[in-house]
Amino acid sequence: MSISYKDAGVDKEEGYKAVELMKKSVAATHNSSVLNGLGSFGALYELGQYKNPVMVSGTDGVGTKLDIAFKTGVYNTVGIDCVAMCVNDILCHGAKPLFFLDYMACGKLEADVAASMVSGVAAGCQAAGAALVGGETAEMPGFYKEGDYDIAGFSVGIVEKDEIINGSTVEEGDVLIALQSSGVHSNGFSLVRKLFTDLDEEFDGRKIGEILLEPTKIYVKPVLEVLKEHTVHGMAHITGGGLPENLPRTMREGYEAVVEKSKIKSLPVFDYIREKGVPEDEMYGTFNMGVGFVLVVPASERDGVLAKLESLGETAFEIGYVQRGEKGICLR
Missing domain, CATH: 3.90.650.10 (PurM-like C-terminal domain)
Incomplete structure (x- = not known):
């Protein structure tokens, strides 16, 4: 008797299909600072010229709003939410978002659904001026219910040290x-x-x-x-x-x-x-x-x-x- 990964609930071919469907929307977010594409072990991003740069990072997810997406069959907008929740946070310190990574987990991967969610992530990155430089899609049968997805993201931005905004100058009458x-x-x-x-x-x-x-x-x-x-x-x-x-x-x-x-x-x-x-x-x-x-x-x-x-x-x-x-x- 033999058993495969697919028999255990993980379809590698569906994963490959999802990546191919994602590539075009991901590439549309890249700029000259992105030095490599999807498929490497890590993303390479060139900072460029800054005097005294400070990196500002943030991570978040979409939460139970995802349930509305599952029930309506509309998946692309929650990708935008995922980006917004991160980039708006780091913006509070005056940081310009540089790049973004996403993490998606599901019980059974459907390439079209995953690609739709990532197309929303890409749209959010374009709205924020950030490059979508990588991500992870984890198929976890038996852990997530079939049809359920979770998505979270991580963004890194940059601000000159003397331009950081942190509320320290707030005054009466503002x-x-x-x-x-x-x-x-x-x-x-x-x-x-x-x-x-x-x-x-x-x-x-x-x-x-x-x-x-x-x-x-x-x-x-x-x-x-x-x-x-x-x-x-x-x-x-x-x-x-x-x-x-x-x-x-x-x-x-x-x-x-x-x-x-x-x-x-x-x-x-x-x-x-x-x-x-x-x-x-x-x-x-x-x-x-x-x-x-x-x-x-x-x-x-x-x-x-x-x-x-x-x-x-x-x-x-x-x-x-x-x-x-x-x-x-x-x-x-």
Whole structure:
């Protein structure tokens, strides 16, 4: 009696097919700094000319939003989410993302599904100006259910040491400028999945499943353009825990953010979630509420930053200010 790897549940030929399907979208993210392609044991990336570079790294996944992708059969948008969750984080320190790697695991590999997910990763990398330099696809029968996938990523960026943004210069009177989110992004889906069991349910002229799969917005290019021309004291990516959890992370000791809820340009999907019975405190403590990213800028920079973001096609608006205090954040 003989037994093969395929008999154990791992189809190597399907893996080879998946790699071939991925190659074109991956190659589209490469630039002159990428010195080799897929297939090497490691990715080679040339830094170029920097005076005193600091590497900034971040890693994250997509979480239970993946379940919405499985149930709707739409797989490419979660790849964008995977990139966004990483690159928006390292952007908070003023870093330009250089490259990205992804990790995908499943119970039974389907080449077309895997390639679709990676095409989303590639699209996210292009939006962030990062090269997709490698990844891993692990077929793990008996560990993951057939049809289930998990995806996570890792990004490395770079910033000159004297240009690092870490909240250390935040001052009283600084202004909080919000960049609007594209929707729920990639947080709060354990609650969302309990509220929306029928993903074909119509809302705002679309299926709710489609609205929930709207990918996390990538803020890298517009924010880096702002940093070229304006002083920014702090930045926050509004992810799990919403504004109360994330905005204090860019406040230095002795200062707190005052957020005026009436100034937030929320989105219809959050009103709909609220109507499902989620209380106000839970809404703000779980979801981004329409704010995907926040810049903390001197009051003198307010108008210039807003004008710059508007010229770049972003929906940006003032939501509050910084004052002395120890609370981290005051929601009013």
